[in-house]
Amino acid sequence: MLRELKKTDLPAVLPIEEAVHISPWSKETFETCFRSGCKGWLIEIDNKVAAFIVVSLHADECHILNICVAHEFQRQGLGKELLQHTLQYAKSIGITIAYLEVRRSNTRAITLYRQHHFQLIGERKDYYATVNGHEDALIFAKNLQQSA
Numbered sequence: 001m002l003r004e005l006k007k008t009d010l011p012a013v014l015p016i017e018e019a020v021h022i023s024p025w026s027k028e029t030f031e032t033c034f035r036s037g038c039k040g041w042l043i044e045i046d047n048k049v050a051a052f053i054v055v056s057l058h059a060d061e062c063h064i065l066n067i068c069v070a071h072e073f074q075r076q077g078l079g080k081e082l083l084q085h086t087l088q089y090a091k092s093i094g095i096t097i098a099y100l101e102v103r104r105s106n107t108r109a110i111t112l113y114r115q116h117h118f119q120l121i122g123e124r125k126d127y128y129a130t131v132n133g134h135e136d137a138l139i140f141a142k143n144l145q146q147s148a
């Protein structure tokens with residue numbers, strides 16, 4: 001079941017965030033995000049949170065801040081479902097562009113974004129920390145008005 005992400009979901013969301021991301025968001029980061037009006041959705045399977053997405057919607061832009069699928073539910077279409085839902089919602093409220101940053105090495109996520117016709121529009125050198133240094137962020141964007 002796909003539904004809106006609420007602050008009360010944090011206890012279920014945080015362990016997934018910590019298990020899956022290289023530099024996970026803290027509880028405080030999620031709380032700040034909620035306070036500043038971010039929106040999100042999650043997918044539950046058998047009453048268990050399996051995946052979630054968090055976005056910031058401002059003016060005509062949708063910034064995809066976090067998309068995360070629990071290890072045991074990866075490669076089952078949940079990331080795709082969350083991304084499609086988010087893009088449809090954004091388009092329905094008049095948003096014209098969606099964008100995101102992703103680690104250069106994150107080929108799984110990049111494949112997902114390219115599948116949804118995101119295009120590479122820029123790079124940020126050494127944007128992310130790694131275990132032994134830094135890596136670049138790639139910035140992808142999609143024009144929602146031109147998409148079906």
Ligand SMILES: CC(C)(COP(=O)(O)OP(=O)(O)OC[C@H]1O[C@@H](n2cnc3c(N)ncnc32)[C@H](O)[C@@H]1OP(=O)(O)O)[C@@H](O)C(=O)NCCC(=O)NCCS
Nearest residue numbers: 067068069074075076077078079080101102108109111112
């Ligand atoms: C990236 C992520 C969100 C994808 O979610 P998912 O539910 O596993 O992916 P889906 O099953 O919806 O797959 C969608 C597409 O992504 C790509 N993909 C997903 N997993 C992949 C893998 N292991 N290898 C190659 N491509 C992969 C494929 O193109 C796939 O489409 P296909 O199955 O038709 O070939 C998920 O792997 C994840 O949470 N990763 C860790 C956190 C992260 O990197 N988030 C993104 C930060 S920018």
